[in-house]
Amino acid sequence: MPSSQPAIICVAITGSLPRKSDNPAVPVSIEEQVESTHAAFEAGASICHAHVRNYDETPSSDPDLFARLKDGLEKHCPGMIIQFSTGGRSGAGRARGGMLPLAPDMASLSVGSNNFPTRVYENPPDLVSWLAGEMRNYGVKPEIEAFDLSHILQAKAMVDRGELVSPPYIQFVMGVKNAMPADRDVFDYYVHTVKRLFGDIPWCAAGIGRHQIELNAWAAEAGGHLRT
Amino acid sequence: MPSSQPAIICVAITGSLPRKSDNPAVPVSIEEQVESTHAAFEAGASICHAHVRNYDETPSSDPDLFARLKDGLEKHCPGMIIQFSTGGRSGAGRARGGMLPLAPDMASLSVGSNNFPTRVYENPPDLVSWLAGEMRNYGVKPEIEAFDLSHILQAKAMVDRGELVSPPYIQFVMGVKNAMPADRDVFDYYVHTVKRLFGDIPWCAAGIGRHQIELNAWAAEAGGHLRT
Numbered sequence: 001m002p003s004s005q006p007a008i009i010c011v012a013i014t015g016s017l018p019r020k021s022d023n024p025a026v027p028v029s030i031e032e033q034v035e036s037t038h039a040a041f042e043a044g045a046s047i048c049h050a051h052v053r054n055y056d057e058t059p060s061s062d063p064d065l066f067a068r069l070k071d072g073l074e075k076h077c078p079g080m081i082i083q084f085s086t087g088g089r090s091g092a093g094r095a096r097g098g099m100l101p102l103a104p105d106m107a108s109l110s111v112g113s114n115n116f117p118t119r120v121y122e123n124p125p126d127l128v129s130w131l132a133g134e135m136r137n138y139g140v141k142p143e144i145e146a147f148d149l150s151h152i153l154q155a156k157a158m159v160d161r162g163e164l165v166s167p168p169y170i171q172f173v174m175g176v177k178n179a180m181p182a183d184r185d186v187f188d189y190y191v192h193t194v195k196r197l198f199g200d201i202p203w204c205a206a207g208i209g210r211h212q213i214e215l216n217a218w219a220a221e222a223g224g225h226l227r228t
Numbered sequence: 229m230p231s232s233q234p235a236i237i238c239v240a241i242t243g244s245l246p247r248k249s250d251n252p253a254v255p256v257s258i259e260e261q262v263e264s265t266h267a268a269f270e271a272g273a274s275i276c277h278a279h280v281r282n283y284d285e286t287p288s289s290d291p292d293l294f295a296r297l298k299d300g301l302e303k304h305c306p307g308m309i310i311q312f313s314t315g316g317r318s319g320a321g322r323a324r325g326g327m328l329p330l331a332p333d334m335a336s337l338s339v340g341s342n343n344f345p346t347r348v349y350e351n352p353p354d355l356v357s358w359l360a361g362e363m364r365n366y367g368v369k370p371e372i373e374a375f376d377l378s379h380i381l382q383a384k385a386m387v388d389r390g391e392l393v394s395p396p397y398i399q400f401v402m403g404v405k406n407a408m409p410a411d412r413d414v415f416d417y418y419v420h421t422v423k424r425l426f427g428d429i430p431w432c433a434a435g436i437g438r439h440q441i442e443l444n445a446w447a448a449e450a451g452g453h454l455r456t
């Protein structure tokens with residue numbers, strides 16, 4: 001049942017993984033990220049999902065880098081929704097939320113743990129609660145990253161406990177090796193589960209790597225928003 | 229659709245968590261475990277899912293303790309299927325599979341990571357592959373512990389890669405805080421997913437703590453096996 005609202009397009013400007021040596025077009029410096037987002041904004045993207053990098057291209061959660069990115073995006077992309085990633089540095093503990101006092105419009109929030117291609121993506125329960133609390137404190141809207149089905153039910157439990165503001169905004173992430181594959185039957189069940197637990201609320205979906213176009217098509221057809 | 233086969237009952241004699249200080253009836257020594265299993269065997273249980281403990285009651289994966297348990301069970305419960313847990317000591321790495329050369333009939337195998345009440349249950353991809361390989365080497369039948377939906381799809385991926393013998397035997401685990409709750413809609417989708425991916429194969433379900441009776445009822449109704 002396609003939504004009558006136009007789909008919101010979220011652009012992920014720099015993931016936590018690819019480096020310039022993999023793909024010279026990957027925007028890594030703050031200046032490159034702002035210009036790349038500016039182009040996506042003019043092409044119609046309305047949310048910017050952002051990671052930042054250190055000078056050596058390793059994933060960072062340095063609040064100063066996030067502050068410079070926020071300044072640049074506010075100048076070049078006025079009105080764009082800025083979403084910071086708190087997920088890029090598994091194992092880094094509360095440093096992952098050190099940029100939340102900058103009060104971006106949104107931040108990603110993982111509410112469970114799962115496997116990634118070569119490691120465990122660790123989101124221990126006490127860190128999840130702390131990140132959710134910081135987001136409430138600074139008025140940041142979480143985007144729940146559902147790498148597995150239980151993460152949708154965990155979002156419901158957190159809403160019921162008052163840890164998440166109702167309704168939550170959930171993104172289905174599919175196609176990560178050793179996590180949830182891009183599976184249409186599961187995708188449809190995700191949509192069913194969100195509707196069953198929360199009613200007719202907005203949600204979005206992201207397909208990783210070669211699954212991006214596939215997931216965009218499924219999400220558009222089912223009335224969800226898209227990440228590109 | 230209830231199965232025409234009688235349900236197999238699996239008894240978990242000592243979990244990884246409760247201690248004598250919580251419940252004096254918890255069997256902790258090998259002798260206590262054997263006698264408690266003997267009673268369950270005479271009451272009709274046909275699989276014994278076993279953890280072992282050190283003298284201080286902390287979880288152990290000491291192959292000598294597993295060997296003593298196996299000897300005792302073979303004497304007191306002839307014909308019972310012995311299943312060793314490889315899951316009780318998150319973080320212990322390959323020590324978790326140190327008892328597999330004893331060639332028990334079965335062993336539990338977690339194929340993904342997830343949250344537990346207060347921590348991450350870590351099953352990194354390389355450890356999962358190694359444990360599955362040891363089970364193939366020693367002719368041990370894995371019981372896949374599905375703490376989340378993606379674990380069922382991961383079992384399918386491992387069968388397709390030849391890492392698991394087909395068909396796998398999957399247990400749905402529900403009711404662990406911060407993992408998958410005991411949710412009937414999800415339970416039905418688990419059953420649907422096993423059937424979709426593998427056809428009409430046996431499976432079982434376990435409800436943790438107060439959810440045990442509920443899950444037993446659901447499993448019996450849907451034609452699955454039970455853990456008590």
Ligand SMILES: [Zn+2]
Nearest residue numbers: 015016051085
């Ligand atoms: Zn991200």
Ligand SMILES: [Zn+2]
Nearest residue numbers: 034035038076
């Ligand atoms: Zn610009």
Ligand SMILES: [Zn+2]
Nearest residue numbers: 243244279313
């Ligand atoms: Zn166990």
Ligand SMILES: [Zn+2]
Nearest residue numbers: 262263266304
């Ligand atoms: Zn006996």
